[in-house]
Amino acid sequence: MLPKAEAAYFAIADISGYTNFLAAVELDHAQDIIADFMDTVVKALRPPFRLAKFEGDAAFVYTTAEKIDGSLLQDAIEGAYFKFRRRLRSVRQASTCECQACVAMGDLDFKFVIHHGEMVKQKMGGREELAGRDVILVHRLLKNTVGEKIGGRAYALYSDAAIRAMGVDPVAQGLIAHHETIDVIGDVTLWARDLEAAWRQEDAQTRMQVTRDDAYAILEFDIAAPRQTVWEFFTVPGQWQKWWDADAIVEDSGKGRRGLGTKNHCMHGNHTVVEEMLDWRPTDYFTVGITLPIPGAPRIVMTRAVLDGPDGMTHLELRVAKPKPKDREFVDGAAAKYTERMTKAIAGLRSMLEGKQPVLDAVEDPALTRSGGRFLTEPVKSGARG
Structure with missing residues:
Protein backbone atom coordinates (compact mmCIF):
# COMPACT_ATOMS: atom_id res chain seq x y z
CA MET A 1 0.00 0.00 0.00
CA LEU A 2 1.32 3.43 -0.96
CA PRO A 3 1.93 5.85 1.93
CA LYS A 4 -0.88 8.33 2.48
CA ALA A 5 -0.19 12.04 1.97
CA GLU A 6 -0.68 14.19 5.08
CA ALA A 7 -0.90 17.94 5.52
CA ALA A 8 1.78 19.28 7.84
CA TYR A 9 3.65 22.32 9.06
CA PHE A 10 7.41 21.99 8.60
CA ALA A 11 10.11 24.01 10.32
CA ILE A 12 13.89 23.96 10.20
CA ALA A 13 15.97 25.51 12.98
CA ASP A 14 19.38 26.23 11.48
CA ILE A 15 22.50 27.45 13.30
CA SER A 16 23.97 30.53 11.64
CA GLY A 17 27.76 30.77 11.69
CA TYR A 18 28.19 27.01 12.23
CA THR A 19 30.82 26.32 9.58
CA ASN A 20 33.10 29.23 10.48
CA PHE A 21 32.73 28.39 14.17
CA LEU A 22 33.82 24.75 13.78
CA ALA A 23 36.65 25.65 11.44
CA ALA A 24 38.26 28.08 13.87
CA VAL A 25 37.86 26.57 17.35
CA GLU A 26 38.61 23.56 19.56
CA LEU A 27 36.35 20.71 18.49
CA ASP A 28 35.59 19.17 21.90
CA HIS A 29 34.09 22.28 23.49
CA ALA A 30 32.59 23.38 20.16
CA GLN A 31 30.53 20.20 19.90
CA ASP A 32 29.36 20.60 23.50
CA ILE A 33 28.26 24.18 22.80
CA ILE A 34 26.43 23.25 19.59
CA ALA A 35 24.67 20.32 21.29
CA ASP A 36 23.62 22.51 24.22
CA PHE A 37 22.11 25.23 22.04
CA MET A 38 20.38 22.78 19.71
CA ASP A 39 18.95 20.90 22.69
CA THR A 40 17.57 24.19 24.07
CA VAL A 41 15.86 25.11 20.79
CA VAL A 42 14.40 21.68 19.99
CA LYS A 43 12.97 21.28 23.49
CA ALA A 44 11.31 24.67 23.14
CA LEU A 45 9.76 23.72 19.78
CA ARG A 46 8.06 20.54 20.97
CA PRO A 47 5.16 20.65 21.29
CA PRO A 48 3.57 21.68 18.96
CA PHE A 49 6.38 20.36 16.75
CA ARG A 50 8.08 16.98 16.92
CA LEU A 51 11.59 16.20 15.78
CA ALA A 52 11.97 14.48 12.41
CA LYS A 53 15.78 14.42 12.43
CA PHE A 54 18.99 16.35 12.96
CA GLU A 55 20.73 17.52 9.81
CA GLY A 56 24.22 18.59 10.82
CA ASP A 57 23.78 22.20 11.87
CA ALA A 58 19.96 22.07 11.74
CA ALA A 59 16.94 20.36 13.27
CA PHE A 60 14.02 19.43 11.03
CA VAL A 61 10.68 19.41 12.91
CA TYR A 62 7.06 19.05 11.86
CA THR A 63 3.50 18.75 13.10
CA THR A 64 0.49 17.16 11.47
CA ALA A 65 -2.01 18.99 13.67
CA GLU A 66 -5.04 19.76 11.54
CA LYS A 67 -5.23 23.38 12.64
CA ILE A 68 -2.79 25.43 14.72
CA ASP A 69 -3.63 28.84 16.10
CA GLY A 70 -1.39 31.34 14.29
CA SER A 71 -0.32 33.11 17.48
CA LEU A 72 0.60 29.81 19.15
CA LEU A 73 2.78 28.72 16.25
CA GLN A 74 4.61 32.05 16.09
CA ASP A 75 5.04 31.96 19.87
CA ALA A 76 6.65 28.53 19.55
CA ILE A 77 9.16 29.74 16.96
CA GLU A 78 10.01 33.02 18.66
CA GLY A 79 9.94 31.43 22.11
CA ALA A 80 12.54 28.88 20.98
CA TYR A 81 14.77 31.71 19.75
CA PHE A 82 14.34 33.69 22.96
CA LYS A 83 15.29 30.64 25.03
CA PHE A 84 18.43 30.24 22.91
CA ARG A 85 19.38 33.86 23.55
CA ARG A 86 18.78 33.51 27.28
CA ARG A 87 20.81 30.29 27.33
CA LEU A 88 23.63 31.94 25.37
CA ARG A 89 23.76 34.80 27.84
CA SER A 90 23.71 32.58 30.92
CA VAL A 91 26.38 30.25 29.52
CA ARG A 92 28.70 33.13 28.66
CA GLN A 93 28.24 34.58 32.14
CA ALA A 94 28.83 31.24 33.86
CA SER A 95 31.68 29.85 31.79
CA THR A 96 35.20 29.97 33.23
CA CYS A 97 36.78 28.66 30.04
CA GLU A 98 38.78 30.98 27.78
CA CYS A 99 39.28 28.59 24.88
CA GLN A 100 38.53 29.84 21.36
CA ALA A 101 35.24 27.92 21.20
CA CYS A 102 33.90 29.49 24.39
CA VAL A 103 35.07 32.95 23.41
CA ALA A 104 33.51 32.64 19.93
CA MET A 105 30.15 31.13 20.94
CA GLY A 106 28.59 34.59 20.71
CA ASP A 107 29.08 34.43 16.93
CA LEU A 108 26.44 31.70 16.71
CA ASP A 109 22.81 32.48 15.99
CA PHE A 110 19.64 30.78 14.73
CA LYS A 111 17.32 31.18 11.78
CA PHE A 112 14.03 29.38 11.20
CA VAL A 113 12.22 28.46 7.99
CA ILE A 114 8.53 27.49 8.23
CA HIS A 115 6.31 26.03 5.49
CA HIS A 116 2.95 24.28 5.18
CA GLY A 117 2.21 21.58 2.65
CA GLU A 118 1.95 17.85 2.14
CA MET A 119 4.26 14.96 2.96
CA VAL A 120 4.38 11.19 3.07
CA LYS A 121 6.09 9.08 5.71
CA GLN A 122 8.21 6.21 4.50
CA LYS A 123 10.62 3.74 6.04
CA MET A 124 14.24 4.05 4.94
CA GLY A 125 17.12 2.23 6.59
CA GLY A 126 14.90 1.16 9.48
CA ARG A 127 13.70 4.64 10.37
CA GLU A 128 10.93 7.00 9.37
CA GLU A 129 11.68 9.67 6.76
CA LEU A 130 9.48 12.48 5.46
CA ALA A 131 9.27 12.96 1.71
CA GLY A 132 7.48 15.10 -0.85
CA ARG A 133 7.73 18.33 -2.83
CA ASP A 134 7.03 20.50 0.22
CA VAL A 135 9.71 18.75 2.26
CA ILE A 136 12.16 19.60 -0.52
CA LEU A 137 10.89 23.20 -0.67
CA VAL A 138 11.36 23.95 3.03
CA HIS A 139 14.96 22.74 2.79
CA ARG A 140 15.64 24.79 -0.34
CA LEU A 141 14.36 27.89 1.44
CA LEU A 142 17.33 27.74 3.81
CA LYS A 143 19.43 29.18 0.98
CA ASN A 144 17.99 32.67 0.64
CA THR A 145 18.79 36.38 0.62
CA VAL A 146 16.66 37.39 3.62
CA GLY A 147 19.71 38.24 5.73
CA GLU A 148 20.71 40.91 3.22
CA LYS A 149 17.27 42.50 3.44
CA ILE A 150 16.98 42.63 7.23
CA GLY A 151 20.68 43.10 7.90
CA GLY A 152 21.08 40.13 10.21
CA ARG A 153 21.28 36.36 10.51
CA ALA A 154 18.46 35.78 13.00
CA TYR A 155 15.04 35.56 11.40
CA ALA A 156 11.91 33.47 11.01
CA LEU A 157 10.96 33.00 7.36
CA TYR A 158 7.39 31.86 6.70
CA SER A 159 6.18 30.69 3.30
CA ASP A 160 2.97 32.29 2.10
CA ALA A 161 1.40 28.82 2.29
CA ALA A 162 2.23 28.69 6.02
CA ILE A 163 0.84 32.19 6.59
CA ARG A 164 -2.43 31.30 4.88
CA ALA A 165 -2.74 28.02 6.78
CA MET A 166 -2.15 29.89 10.06
CA GLY A 167 -4.80 32.44 9.15
CA VAL A 168 -2.74 35.52 10.05
CA ASP A 169 -2.42 38.92 8.39
CA PRO A 170 1.33 39.32 7.73
CA VAL A 171 1.11 43.02 6.86
CA ALA A 172 -0.82 43.88 10.04
CA GLN A 173 1.78 41.98 12.07
CA GLY A 174 4.66 43.85 10.49
CA LEU A 175 6.20 40.88 8.69
CA ILE A 176 8.57 41.75 5.85
CA ALA A 177 7.51 40.64 2.37
CA HIS A 178 10.16 38.67 0.49
CA HIS A 179 10.46 36.60 -2.67
CA GLU A 180 12.80 33.82 -3.74
CA THR A 181 13.09 31.88 -6.98
CA ILE A 182 13.72 28.20 -6.27
CA ASP A 183 15.03 26.03 -9.10
CA VAL A 184 12.45 23.56 -10.45
CA ILE A 185 9.81 24.99 -8.04
CA GLY A 186 9.76 28.62 -9.25
CA ASP A 187 8.83 31.87 -7.50
CA VAL A 188 7.90 31.61 -3.81
CA THR A 189 6.29 34.37 -1.74
CA LEU A 190 7.68 34.62 1.79
CA TRP A 191 7.27 36.67 4.98
CA ALA A 192 10.11 37.38 7.40
CA ARG A 193 10.31 38.31 11.08
CA ASP A 194 13.55 39.94 12.26
CA LEU A 195 14.30 37.85 15.36
CA GLU A 196 17.15 40.04 16.54
CA ALA A 197 14.76 42.99 16.71
CA ALA A 198 12.12 40.79 18.37
CA TRP A 199 14.68 39.68 20.97
CA ARG A 200 15.72 43.24 21.79
CA GLN A 201 12.07 44.13 22.35
CA GLU A 202 11.49 41.02 24.46
CA ASP A 203 14.64 41.54 26.53
CA ALA A 204 13.81 45.19 27.22
CA GLU A 354 -7.19 14.11 30.95
CA GLY A 355 -6.56 10.82 29.18
CA LYS A 356 -7.92 12.17 25.92
CA GLN A 357 -4.82 13.64 24.28
CA PRO A 358 -4.29 12.27 20.77
CA VAL A 359 -1.44 9.83 20.31
CA LEU A 360 0.78 11.05 17.47
CA ASP A 361 1.86 7.56 16.41
CA ALA A 362 4.06 4.74 17.57
CA VAL A 363 7.27 6.25 16.16
CA GLU A 364 9.50 7.84 18.78
CA ASP A 365 11.31 11.11 18.15
CA PRO A 366 15.05 10.85 17.48
CA ALA A 367 17.08 11.26 20.65
CA LEU A 368 18.49 14.71 21.35
CA THR A 369 22.24 15.15 21.21
CA ARG A 370 22.99 16.17 24.74
CA SER A 371 25.83 18.40 25.84
CA GLY A 372 28.15 17.38 28.64
CA GLY A 373 28.29 21.00 29.75
CA ARG A 374 32.08 20.82 30.00
CA PHE A 375 32.55 24.25 28.47
CA LEU A 376 30.92 25.80 31.53
CA THR A 377 33.56 24.68 34.00
CA GLU A 378 36.40 22.81 32.30
CA PRO A 379 38.83 25.00 30.36
CA VAL A 380 40.61 23.41 27.40
CA LYS A 381 44.05 22.27 28.49
CA SER A 382 47.00 24.34 27.32
CA GLY A 383 48.06 21.63 24.91
CA ALA A 384 44.76 21.66 23.04
CA ARG A 385 44.85 22.59 19.41
CA GLY A 386 43.84 26.05 18.27
Whole structure:
Protein backbone atom coordinates (compact mmCIF):
# COMPACT_ATOMS: atom_id res chain seq x y z
CA MET A 1 0.00 0.00 0.00
CA LEU A 2 1.32 3.43 -0.96
CA PRO A 3 1.93 5.85 1.93
CA LYS A 4 -0.88 8.33 2.48
CA ALA A 5 -0.19 12.04 1.97
CA GLU A 6 -0.68 14.19 5.08
CA ALA A 7 -0.90 17.94 5.52
CA ALA A 8 1.78 19.28 7.84
CA TYR A 9 3.65 22.32 9.06
CA PHE A 10 7.41 21.99 8.60
CA ALA A 11 10.11 24.01 10.32
CA ILE A 12 13.89 23.96 10.20
CA ALA A 13 15.97 25.51 12.98
CA ASP A 14 19.38 26.23 11.48
CA ILE A 15 22.50 27.45 13.30
CA SER A 16 23.97 30.53 11.64
CA GLY A 17 27.76 30.77 11.69
CA TYR A 18 28.19 27.01 12.23
CA THR A 19 30.82 26.32 9.58
CA ASN A 20 33.10 29.23 10.48
CA PHE A 21 32.73 28.39 14.17
CA LEU A 22 33.82 24.75 13.78
CA ALA A 23 36.65 25.65 11.44
CA ALA A 24 38.26 28.08 13.87
CA VAL A 25 37.86 26.57 17.35
CA GLU A 26 38.61 23.56 19.56
CA LEU A 27 36.35 20.71 18.49
CA ASP A 28 35.59 19.17 21.90
CA HIS A 29 34.09 22.28 23.49
CA ALA A 30 32.59 23.38 20.16
CA GLN A 31 30.53 20.20 19.90
CA ASP A 32 29.36 20.60 23.50
CA ILE A 33 28.26 24.18 22.80
CA ILE A 34 26.43 23.25 19.59
CA ALA A 35 24.67 20.32 21.29
CA ASP A 36 23.62 22.51 24.22
CA PHE A 37 22.11 25.23 22.04
CA MET A 38 20.38 22.78 19.71
CA ASP A 39 18.95 20.90 22.69
CA THR A 40 17.57 24.19 24.07
CA VAL A 41 15.86 25.11 20.79
CA VAL A 42 14.40 21.68 19.99
CA LYS A 43 12.97 21.28 23.49
CA ALA A 44 11.31 24.67 23.14
CA LEU A 45 9.76 23.72 19.78
CA ARG A 46 8.06 20.54 20.97
CA PRO A 47 5.16 20.65 21.29
CA PRO A 48 3.57 21.68 18.96
CA PHE A 49 6.38 20.36 16.75
CA ARG A 50 8.08 16.98 16.92
CA LEU A 51 11.59 16.20 15.78
CA ALA A 52 11.97 14.48 12.41
CA LYS A 53 15.78 14.42 12.43
CA PHE A 54 18.99 16.35 12.96
CA GLU A 55 20.73 17.52 9.81
CA GLY A 56 24.22 18.59 10.82
CA ASP A 57 23.78 22.20 11.87
CA ALA A 58 19.96 22.07 11.74
CA ALA A 59 16.94 20.36 13.27
CA PHE A 60 14.02 19.43 11.03
CA VAL A 61 10.68 19.41 12.91
CA TYR A 62 7.06 19.05 11.86
CA THR A 63 3.50 18.75 13.10
CA THR A 64 0.49 17.16 11.47
CA ALA A 65 -2.01 18.99 13.67
CA GLU A 66 -5.04 19.76 11.54
CA LYS A 67 -5.23 23.38 12.64
CA ILE A 68 -2.79 25.43 14.72
CA ASP A 69 -3.63 28.84 16.10
CA GLY A 70 -1.39 31.34 14.29
CA SER A 71 -0.32 33.11 17.48
CA LEU A 72 0.60 29.81 19.15
CA LEU A 73 2.78 28.72 16.25
CA GLN A 74 4.61 32.05 16.09
CA ASP A 75 5.04 31.96 19.87
CA ALA A 76 6.65 28.53 19.55
CA ILE A 77 9.16 29.74 16.96
CA GLU A 78 10.01 33.02 18.66
CA GLY A 79 9.94 31.43 22.11
CA ALA A 80 12.54 28.88 20.98
CA TYR A 81 14.77 31.71 19.75
CA PHE A 82 14.34 33.69 22.96
CA LYS A 83 15.29 30.64 25.03
CA PHE A 84 18.43 30.24 22.91
CA ARG A 85 19.38 33.86 23.55
CA ARG A 86 18.78 33.51 27.28
CA ARG A 87 20.81 30.29 27.33
CA LEU A 88 23.63 31.94 25.37
CA ARG A 89 23.76 34.80 27.84
CA SER A 90 23.71 32.58 30.92
CA VAL A 91 26.38 30.25 29.52
CA ARG A 92 28.70 33.13 28.66
CA GLN A 93 28.24 34.58 32.14
CA ALA A 94 28.83 31.24 33.86
CA SER A 95 31.68 29.85 31.79
CA THR A 96 35.20 29.97 33.23
CA CYS A 97 36.78 28.66 30.04
CA GLU A 98 38.78 30.98 27.78
CA CYS A 99 39.28 28.59 24.88
CA GLN A 100 38.53 29.84 21.36
CA ALA A 101 35.24 27.92 21.20
CA CYS A 102 33.90 29.49 24.39
CA VAL A 103 35.07 32.95 23.41
CA ALA A 104 33.51 32.64 19.93
CA MET A 105 30.15 31.13 20.94
CA GLY A 106 28.59 34.59 20.71
CA ASP A 107 29.08 34.43 16.93
CA LEU A 108 26.44 31.70 16.71
CA ASP A 109 22.81 32.48 15.99
CA PHE A 110 19.64 30.78 14.73
CA LYS A 111 17.32 31.18 11.78
CA PHE A 112 14.03 29.38 11.20
CA VAL A 113 12.22 28.46 7.99
CA ILE A 114 8.53 27.49 8.23
CA HIS A 115 6.31 26.03 5.49
CA HIS A 116 2.95 24.28 5.18
CA GLY A 117 2.21 21.58 2.65
CA GLU A 118 1.95 17.85 2.14
CA MET A 119 4.26 14.96 2.96
CA VAL A 120 4.38 11.19 3.07
CA LYS A 121 6.09 9.08 5.71
CA GLN A 122 8.21 6.21 4.50
CA LYS A 123 10.62 3.74 6.04
CA MET A 124 14.24 4.05 4.94
CA GLY A 125 17.12 2.23 6.59
CA GLY A 126 14.90 1.16 9.48
CA ARG A 127 13.70 4.64 10.37
CA GLU A 128 10.93 7.00 9.37
CA GLU A 129 11.68 9.67 6.76
CA LEU A 130 9.48 12.48 5.46
CA ALA A 131 9.27 12.96 1.71
CA GLY A 132 7.48 15.10 -0.85
CA ARG A 133 7.73 18.33 -2.83
CA ASP A 134 7.03 20.50 0.22
CA VAL A 135 9.71 18.75 2.26
CA ILE A 136 12.16 19.60 -0.52
CA LEU A 137 10.89 23.20 -0.67
CA VAL A 138 11.36 23.95 3.03
CA HIS A 139 14.96 22.74 2.79
CA ARG A 140 15.64 24.79 -0.34
CA LEU A 141 14.36 27.89 1.44
CA LEU A 142 17.33 27.74 3.81
CA LYS A 143 19.43 29.18 0.98
CA ASN A 144 17.99 32.67 0.64
CA THR A 145 18.79 36.38 0.62
CA VAL A 146 16.66 37.39 3.62
CA GLY A 147 19.71 38.24 5.73
CA GLU A 148 20.71 40.91 3.22
CA LYS A 149 17.27 42.50 3.44
CA ILE A 150 16.98 42.63 7.23
CA GLY A 151 20.68 43.10 7.90
CA GLY A 152 21.08 40.13 10.21
CA ARG A 153 21.28 36.36 10.51
CA ALA A 154 18.46 35.78 13.00
CA TYR A 155 15.04 35.56 11.40
CA ALA A 156 11.91 33.47 11.01
CA LEU A 157 10.96 33.00 7.36
CA TYR A 158 7.39 31.86 6.70
CA SER A 159 6.18 30.69 3.30
CA ASP A 160 2.97 32.29 2.10
CA ALA A 161 1.40 28.82 2.29
CA ALA A 162 2.23 28.69 6.02
CA ILE A 163 0.84 32.19 6.59
CA ARG A 164 -2.43 31.30 4.88
CA ALA A 165 -2.74 28.02 6.78
CA MET A 166 -2.15 29.89 10.06
CA GLY A 167 -4.80 32.44 9.15
CA VAL A 168 -2.74 35.52 10.05
CA ASP A 169 -2.42 38.92 8.39
CA PRO A 170 1.33 39.32 7.73
CA VAL A 171 1.11 43.02 6.86
CA ALA A 172 -0.82 43.88 10.04
CA GLN A 173 1.78 41.98 12.07
CA GLY A 174 4.66 43.85 10.49
CA LEU A 175 6.20 40.88 8.69
CA ILE A 176 8.57 41.75 5.85
CA ALA A 177 7.51 40.64 2.37
CA HIS A 178 10.16 38.67 0.49
CA HIS A 179 10.46 36.60 -2.67
CA GLU A 180 12.80 33.82 -3.74
CA THR A 181 13.09 31.88 -6.98
CA ILE A 182 13.72 28.20 -6.27
CA ASP A 183 15.03 26.03 -9.10
CA VAL A 184 12.45 23.56 -10.45
CA ILE A 185 9.81 24.99 -8.04
CA GLY A 186 9.76 28.62 -9.25
CA ASP A 187 8.83 31.87 -7.50
CA VAL A 188 7.90 31.61 -3.81
CA THR A 189 6.29 34.37 -1.74
CA LEU A 190 7.68 34.62 1.79
CA TRP A 191 7.27 36.67 4.98
CA ALA A 192 10.11 37.38 7.40
CA ARG A 193 10.31 38.31 11.08
CA ASP A 194 13.55 39.94 12.26
CA LEU A 195 14.30 37.85 15.36
CA GLU A 196 17.15 40.04 16.54
CA ALA A 197 14.76 42.99 16.71
CA ALA A 198 12.12 40.79 18.37
CA TRP A 199 14.68 39.68 20.97
CA ARG A 200 15.72 43.24 21.79
CA GLN A 201 12.07 44.13 22.35
CA GLU A 202 11.49 41.02 24.46
CA ASP A 203 14.64 41.54 26.53
CA ALA A 204 13.81 45.19 27.22
CA GLN A 205 10.25 44.45 28.28
CA THR A 206 9.45 45.18 31.92
CA ARG A 207 8.12 42.00 33.50
CA MET A 208 4.95 42.18 35.54
CA GLN A 209 4.71 38.80 37.20
CA VAL A 210 2.96 38.18 40.51
CA THR A 211 5.30 35.72 42.21
CA ARG A 212 4.34 33.21 44.88
CA ASP A 213 6.07 35.30 47.53
CA ASP A 214 4.26 38.49 46.50
CA ALA A 215 0.81 36.98 45.95
CA TYR A 216 -2.17 37.96 48.08
CA ALA A 217 -3.92 34.68 47.26
CA ILE A 218 -3.04 31.61 45.17
CA LEU A 219 -5.26 29.01 43.54
CA GLU A 220 -3.46 25.80 42.52
CA PHE A 221 -4.51 22.89 40.33
CA ASP A 222 -2.79 19.86 38.78
CA ILE A 223 -4.04 18.76 35.37
CA ALA A 224 -2.97 15.52 33.67
CA ALA A 225 -2.34 17.10 30.28
CA PRO A 226 0.69 18.63 28.51
CA ARG A 227 1.67 22.21 29.39
CA GLN A 228 1.20 23.33 25.80
CA THR A 229 -2.37 22.03 25.83
CA VAL A 230 -3.24 23.68 29.14
CA TRP A 231 -1.70 26.94 27.89
CA GLU A 232 -3.82 26.76 24.74
CA PHE A 233 -7.03 26.18 26.70
CA PHE A 234 -6.28 29.20 28.89
CA THR A 235 -5.28 31.63 26.14
CA VAL A 236 -7.03 30.82 22.86
CA PRO A 237 -10.62 32.15 23.08
CA GLY A 238 -12.16 29.26 21.15
CA GLN A 239 -10.57 26.72 23.49
CA TRP A 240 -11.04 28.81 26.62
CA GLN A 241 -14.78 29.11 26.03
CA LYS A 242 -15.15 25.31 25.92
CA TRP A 243 -14.72 25.07 29.69
CA TRP A 244 -15.24 28.59 31.15
CA ASP A 245 -18.78 29.76 31.95
CA ALA A 246 -18.87 32.73 29.57
CA ASP A 247 -21.49 33.25 26.87
CA ALA A 248 -18.75 34.50 24.55
CA ILE A 249 -15.07 35.47 24.68
CA VAL A 250 -13.99 38.11 22.17
CA GLU A 251 -10.30 38.75 21.67
CA ASP A 252 -9.02 42.19 20.67
CA SER A 253 -5.35 41.84 19.79
CA GLY A 254 -4.90 44.85 17.54
CA LYS A 255 -2.47 43.47 14.97
CA GLY A 256 -3.90 39.96 15.16
CA ARG A 257 -1.11 38.60 17.36
CA ARG A 258 -1.94 37.58 20.89
CA GLY A 259 0.31 39.08 23.55
CA LEU A 260 1.07 42.22 25.52
CA GLY A 261 -1.87 44.63 25.28
CA THR A 262 -4.39 42.03 24.08
CA LYS A 263 -7.84 42.48 25.63
CA ASN A 264 -10.29 39.63 26.15
CA HIS A 265 -13.95 40.52 26.62
CA CYS A 266 -15.70 37.76 28.59
CA MET A 267 -19.43 38.21 28.15
CA HIS A 268 -21.91 37.00 30.75
CA GLY A 269 -25.42 38.00 29.71
CA ASN A 270 -25.51 41.82 29.71
CA HIS A 271 -22.24 42.08 31.63
CA THR A 272 -18.68 41.99 30.30
CA VAL A 273 -15.48 41.26 32.19
CA VAL A 274 -12.42 42.73 30.46
CA GLU A 275 -8.98 41.17 30.88
CA GLU A 276 -5.99 43.14 29.57
CA MET A 277 -2.66 41.37 29.04
CA LEU A 278 0.01 43.11 31.15
CA ASP A 279 2.79 40.55 30.70
CA TRP A 280 3.16 37.64 28.31
CA ARG A 281 5.73 34.86 28.37
CA PRO A 282 4.52 31.78 26.45
CA THR A 283 4.22 29.07 27.66
CA ASP A 284 5.32 29.94 31.21
CA TYR A 285 2.93 32.61 32.46
CA PHE A 286 0.81 35.61 31.59
CA THR A 287 -0.44 38.47 33.77
CA VAL A 288 -3.79 40.17 33.31
CA GLY A 289 -5.54 43.20 34.71
CA ILE A 290 -9.20 42.26 35.32
CA THR A 291 -11.91 44.91 35.16
CA LEU A 292 -15.24 43.76 36.58
CA PRO A 293 -18.57 45.27 35.43
CA ILE A 294 -19.16 46.92 38.81
CA PRO A 295 -19.04 50.71 39.26
CA GLY A 296 -15.97 51.74 41.26
CA ALA A 297 -14.50 48.23 41.30
CA PRO A 298 -10.68 48.16 41.52
CA ARG A 299 -8.73 46.41 38.78
CA ILE A 300 -7.55 43.00 39.98
CA VAL A 301 -4.13 41.88 38.77
CA MET A 302 -3.49 38.16 38.41
CA THR A 303 -0.65 36.02 37.05
CA ARG A 304 -1.61 32.65 35.59
CA ALA A 305 1.48 30.44 35.64
CA VAL A 306 1.65 27.14 33.74
CA LEU A 307 4.36 24.96 35.26
CA ASP A 308 5.71 21.42 35.12
CA GLY A 309 3.85 19.37 37.71
CA PRO A 310 4.47 15.99 39.37
CA ASP A 311 4.36 12.75 37.36
CA GLY A 312 4.19 14.52 34.00
CA MET A 313 1.19 16.65 34.95
CA THR A 314 0.82 20.40 34.48
CA HIS A 315 0.71 22.55 37.60
CA LEU A 316 -1.43 25.67 37.33
CA GLU A 317 -1.03 28.61 39.70
CA LEU A 318 -3.43 31.58 39.70
CA ARG A 319 -1.72 34.29 41.77
CA VAL A 320 -3.65 37.39 42.81
CA ALA A 321 -1.64 40.57 43.42
CA LYS A 322 -1.90 42.32 46.78
CA PRO A 323 -4.65 44.96 46.67
CA LYS A 324 -4.55 48.35 48.28
CA PRO A 325 -5.84 48.25 51.91
CA LYS A 326 -9.05 50.02 50.94
CA ASP A 327 -9.77 47.38 48.26
CA ARG A 328 -9.12 44.25 50.33
CA GLU A 329 -12.72 43.63 51.31
CA PHE A 330 -13.86 43.85 47.68
CA VAL A 331 -11.03 41.61 46.45
CA ASP A 332 -11.75 39.05 49.18
CA GLY A 333 -15.37 38.84 48.09
CA ALA A 334 -14.50 38.66 44.40
CA ALA A 335 -11.79 36.05 45.04
CA ALA A 336 -14.22 33.80 46.95
CA LYS A 337 -16.67 33.81 44.04
CA TYR A 338 -13.87 33.35 41.51
CA THR A 339 -12.47 30.39 43.46
CA GLU A 340 -15.84 28.64 43.40
CA ARG A 341 -16.30 29.24 39.66
CA MET A 342 -12.73 28.27 38.76
CA THR A 343 -12.77 25.08 40.85
CA LYS A 344 -15.93 23.97 39.09
CA ALA A 345 -14.57 24.98 35.66
CA ILE A 346 -11.24 23.16 36.20
CA ALA A 347 -13.18 19.98 36.99
CA GLY A 348 -14.80 20.33 33.58
CA LEU A 349 -11.46 21.06 31.91
CA ARG A 350 -9.92 17.98 33.51
CA SER A 351 -12.69 15.74 32.22
CA MET A 352 -12.17 17.29 28.79
CA LEU A 353 -8.39 16.85 28.65
CA GLU A 354 -7.19 14.11 30.95
CA GLY A 355 -6.56 10.82 29.18
CA LYS A 356 -7.92 12.17 25.92
CA GLN A 357 -4.82 13.64 24.28
CA PRO A 358 -4.29 12.27 20.77
CA VAL A 359 -1.44 9.83 20.31
CA LEU A 360 0.78 11.05 17.47
CA ASP A 361 1.86 7.56 16.41
CA ALA A 362 4.06 4.74 17.57
CA VAL A 363 7.27 6.25 16.16
CA GLU A 364 9.50 7.84 18.78
CA ASP A 365 11.31 11.11 18.15
CA PRO A 366 15.05 10.85 17.48
CA ALA A 367 17.08 11.26 20.65
CA LEU A 368 18.49 14.71 21.35
CA THR A 369 22.24 15.15 21.21
CA ARG A 370 22.99 16.17 24.74
CA SER A 371 25.83 18.40 25.84
CA GLY A 372 28.15 17.38 28.64
CA GLY A 373 28.29 21.00 29.75
CA ARG A 374 32.08 20.82 30.00
CA PHE A 375 32.55 24.25 28.47
CA LEU A 376 30.92 25.80 31.53
CA THR A 377 33.56 24.68 34.00
CA GLU A 378 36.40 22.81 32.30
CA PRO A 379 38.83 25.00 30.36
CA VAL A 380 40.61 23.41 27.40
CA LYS A 381 44.05 22.27 28.49
CA SER A 382 47.00 24.34 27.32
CA GLY A 383 48.06 21.63 24.91
CA ALA A 384 44.76 21.66 23.04
CA ARG A 385 44.85 22.59 19.41
CA GLY A 386 43.84 26.05 18.27
